[in-house]
Amino acid sequence: MSFLTLIFVLLFYTATAIIVVGLAYKIRLYATTPAPLKIPTTPAPITRRGVVVRMFFEVTLFNSLFKSNKWIWLFGWLFHAALLFVLLRHLRYFTDPVWGWVNAIQPFGKYAAFIMIFGLAGLWARRFLVDRVRYISSPSDHLMLALLIAIGLSGLGMKYVSHTDIVAVKAFFLGLMYFDWQPLPADFLLVVHLSLVVSLMIIFPFSKLLHAPGLFFSPTRNQVDNAREKRHVASTG
Amino acid sequence: MVDFETPVLKEYPVIPLIQPGAMAHSKPYIAKPDIQEKIGFPEELVENWQEVAIKKMGELVGKSRALRVFLDSCVKCGACTDKCHYFLGTADPKNMPVARQDLFRDVYRRYFTFAGKYFPKLVGAKDLDKDMLDDWYSYFHQCSQCRRCSVFCPYGIDTAEISMAAREILDCVGVGQKYCNEIIGKAQTIGNNLGLPPPALLDTLEGLEEDIEDEIGVKVRLPLDEKNADILLVTPSADFFAEPHVDGLIGYAKVFHQAGLSWTLSSHASEAANFGMFIGSQENMQILAMRIRQAALDLGVKRIVFGECGHAWRVAYNFLNTLAGPFDFLDPNYPVPQHICEVTYDLIQRNKLKLDKSVNDDKVITFHDSCNIARGSRMGDMVGGQFIIPREIIKASCNHFYDMAEDTIKESTFCCGGGGGLLTDDLLELRVKGALPRMEALKQVVDDHGVTHMVAICAICKSQFSKILPKYGFEMDQVITLHQLIGDALVFDESP
Numbered sequence: 001m002s003f004l005t006l007i008f009v010l011l012f013y014t015a016t017a018i019i020v021v022g023l024a025y026k027i028r029l030y031a032t033t034p035a036p037l038k039i040p041t042t043p044a045p046i047t048r049r050g051v052v053v054r055m056f057f058e059v060t061l062f063n064s065l066f067k068s069n070k071w072i073w074l075f076g077w078l079f080h081a082a083l084l085f086v087l088l089r090h091l092r093y094f095t096d097p098v099w100g101w102v103n104a105i106q107p108f109g110k111y112a113a114f115i116m117i118f119g120l121a122g123l124w125a126r127r128f129l130v131d132r133v134r135y136i137s138s139p140s141d142h143l144m145l146a147l148l149i150a151i152g153l154s155g156l157g158m159k160y161v162s163h164t165d166i167v168a169v170k171a172f173f174l175g176l177m178y179f180d181w182q183p184l185p186a187d188f189l190l191v192v193h194l195s196l197v198v199s200l201m202i203i204f205p206f207s208k209l210l211h212a213p214g215l216f217f218s219p220t221r222n223q224v225d226n227a228r229e230k231r232h233v234a235s236t237g
Numbered sequence: 238m239v240d241f242e243t244p245v246l247k248e249y250p251v252i253p254l255i256q257p258g259a260m261a262h263s264k265p266y267i268a269k270p271d272i273q274e275k276i277g278f279p280e281e282l283v284e285n286w287q288e289v290a291i292k293k294m295g296e297l298v299g300k301s302r303a304l305r306v307f308l309d310s311c312v313k314c315g316a317c318t319d320k321c322h323y324f325l326g327t328a329d330p331k332n333m334p335v336a337r338q339d340l341f342r343d344v345y346r347r348y349f350t351f352a353g354k355y356f357p358k359l360v361g362a363k364d365l366d367k368d369m370l371d372d373w374y375s376y377f378h379q380c381s382q383c384r385r386c387s388v389f390c391p392y393g394i395d396t397a398e399i400s401m402a403a404r405e406i407l408d409c410v411g412v413g414q415k416y417c418n419e420i421i422g423k424a425q426t427i428g429n430n431l432g433l434p435p436p437a438l439l440d441t442l443e444g445l446e447e448d449i450e451d452e453i454g455v456k457v458r459l460p461l462d463e464k465n466a467d468i469l470l471v472t473p474s475a476d477f478f479a480e481p482h483v484d485g486l487i488g489y490a491k492v493f494h495q496a497g498l499s500w501t502l503s504s505h506a507s508e509a510a511n512f513g514m515f516i517g518s519q520e521n522m523q524i525l526a527m528r529i530r531q532a533a534l535d536l537g538v539k540r541i542v543f544g545e546c547g548h549a550w551r552v553a554y555n556f557l558n559t560l561a562g563p564f565d566f567l568d569p570n571y572p573v574p575q576h577i578c579e580v581t582y583d584l585i586q587r588n589k590l591k592l593d594k595s596v597n598d599d600k601v602i603t604f605h606d607s608c609n610i611a612r613g614s615r616m617g618d619m620v621g622g623q624f625i626i627p628r629e630i631i632k633a634s635c636n637h638f639y640d641m642a643e644d645t646i647k648e649s650t651f652c653c654g655g656g657g658g659l660l661t662d663d664l665l666e667l668r669v670k671g672a673l674p675r676m677e678a679l680k681q682v683v684d685d686h687g688v689t690h691m692v693a694i695c696a697i698c699k700s701q702f703s704k705i706l707p708k709y710g711f712e713m714d715q716v717i718t719l720h721q722l723i724g725d726a727l728v729f730d731e732s733p
Contacts (some may be wrong), residue, residue, distance in 0.1 A: 029305065033302040034302060037556050039398065041387045041613075042623065065389075208310070215392050227558055
């Protein structure tokens with residue numbers, strides 16, 4: 001096994017452990033911290049089913065953000081939707097044989113990366129152009145966008161500029177999953193791409209990326225508006 | 238207090254360019270030692286305040302899922318930055334909801350997160366030093382906890398929760414706000430925010446009964462501490478004497494009278510507002526809530542009804558059951574508690590009230606949705622009932638009603654500028670500037686539809702507007718209470 005392969009085998013196992021354990025720890029904290037009082041932002045659904053609908057549209061369409069600001073919504077939603085496509089497309093490097101629907105979305109997935117970068121660029125531009133957003137941005141906010149854009153660009157580079165041995169890459173990841181380690185091609189763009197992805201995985205549970213699990217635990221969004229009908233007791237959340 | 242200028246009303250609302258430090262001088266008076274001591278807080282800044290504050294912060298985050306999630310989740314997207322009336326009115330960037338939260342979040346990250354402990358500069362984590370504490374005192378008293386930002390946040394982050402927690406920490410290190418803490422002390426010992434003792438209350442109510450009889454020739458009662466009445470009415474103490482509030486109290490009495498309902502006020506629970514919420518103190522909130530439970534038990538009533546009061550209704554609607562329930566000794570056919578608007582609306586629906594709308598033909602009405610009713614509670618059994626019911630009562634009471642612009646009402650309503658424990662003259666500049674978005678929306682309907690009066694259903698809104706309207710070129714009596722409007726329209730057939 002080459003030194004490069006060894007490093008990346010170790011990096012991916014470590015990063016996976018950190019993101020899984022880190023997220024599990026955070027989600028457990030969110031779930032076990034009591035919600036002492038009823039604080040849904042009203043008007044709120046008055047049934048559990050209604051809350052599920054509210055959350056569904058928050059998660060898939062970013063409803064509140066749409067009400068708030070059309071530019072942030074446009075860039076943010078395009079980025080997230082494209083990212084989803086890109087991630088699903090990448091499933092083909094982890095499945096053998098590749099699932100039918102993963103094959104079916106490949107043609108769209110190819111362009112999703114461009115849309116993703118467009119969305120990210122829009123969000124980043126706001127951090128420079130809008131004085132209010134400039135004021136609230138810290139270095140980590142800029143770095144996070146830079147990281148995501150770099151991941152996108154390095155990925156696109158492999159697709160359109162300098163191909164890597166994609167069959168070997170797939171063998172590497174399947175090897176990781178089945179503990180039967182295979183060599184990783186020593187291509188510059190690939191090494192950059194994978195290093196950045198590993199960084200993102202490690203940063204995830206320590207950063208604002210926690211908004212992903214956080215949204216599901218937000219009491220202003222996930223509580224049922226029924227304080228008079230059902231006595232709310234802290235320990236039941 | 239520094240001199241300041243009332244903002245100019247523009248034809249269209251404009252998001253201001255940020256002016257760092259524009260409101261850094263705004264600070265309410267600090268509570269004196271005796272006020273602090275009375276409600277269980279240190280008398281003055283404790284010696285090891287930093288240690289106490291950080292410990293308290295950890296404790297608060299540990300027992301509030303909202304805080305924990307809100308502190309972790311913000312991505313600084315900027316959606317909330319132009320949503321706060323205090324930012325729109327002052328241009329101070331620390332009045333942008335996210336920046337206000339960051340005063341708390343930066344400290345939280347510094348002491349409680351990996352990134353903040355080891356890479357503070359990178360993530361903007363900051364020490365809790367004296368400058369930061371001063372910023373906290375200043376800017377967490379420039380938040381009226383109106384929740385407008387939480388409507389627009391993609392994660393529902395509610396700055397109100399964070400400002401309540403910050404104020405509780407400030408109280409615990411001995412830096413309390415005079416206005417809120419003095420009032421809480423009075424409400425806990427005397428029973429109401431004004432410190433009105435029972436004999437004075439009785440005297441006031443008798444005087445009002447005489448006034449009503451003189452005016453309409455009908456004996457309308459305002460009973461106090463009447464055992465075995467059906468309804469206990471809990472109303473903000475401002476209703477007992479302040480203008481225009483008292484006209485609302487007269488209105489409730491007229492509605493009850495015409496509907497033949499048996500009701501009473503209580504001298505033990507003569508206050509609906511619960512200022513414990515403003516300072517984030519669940520202990521203090523509970524003491525006040527228990528007075529209402531006690532009054533209901535002592536008087537043997539069947540129902541509890543709340544008068545027109547915004548924050549009171551949020552606490553009553555959402556928290557009362559948790560803090561002082563269960564209320565299984567009351568009549569299960571009615572929600573506990575009920576809002577006076579729900580009672581009145583139900584009577585209108587059932588044709589129990591005789592109304593002559595034309596009495597109010599001299600008025601063109603618009604309606605100010607109170608923030609804590611709009612975004613922190615509900616009325617009736619339908620989603621959004623808190624918007625529908627007051628408007629239906631208005632429409633049943635007058636012929637001319639126009640809503641203000643859609644993005645300034647209902648769930649997007651702007652705070653009056655004096656909510657959340659800021660209705661004090663030492664914060665007058667903030668109150669005037671914070672009222673700007675509401676004043677602009679009002680000006681528009683005044684110009685377009687000839688609106689003459691704005692109806693409010695919150696004691697704070699009414700007091701705030703009475704004071705602020707003249708600064709913007711309106712008359713102070715252009716704010717009226719909802720139950721004055723309907724009270725005036727009631728037709729009494731009884732012979733004098």
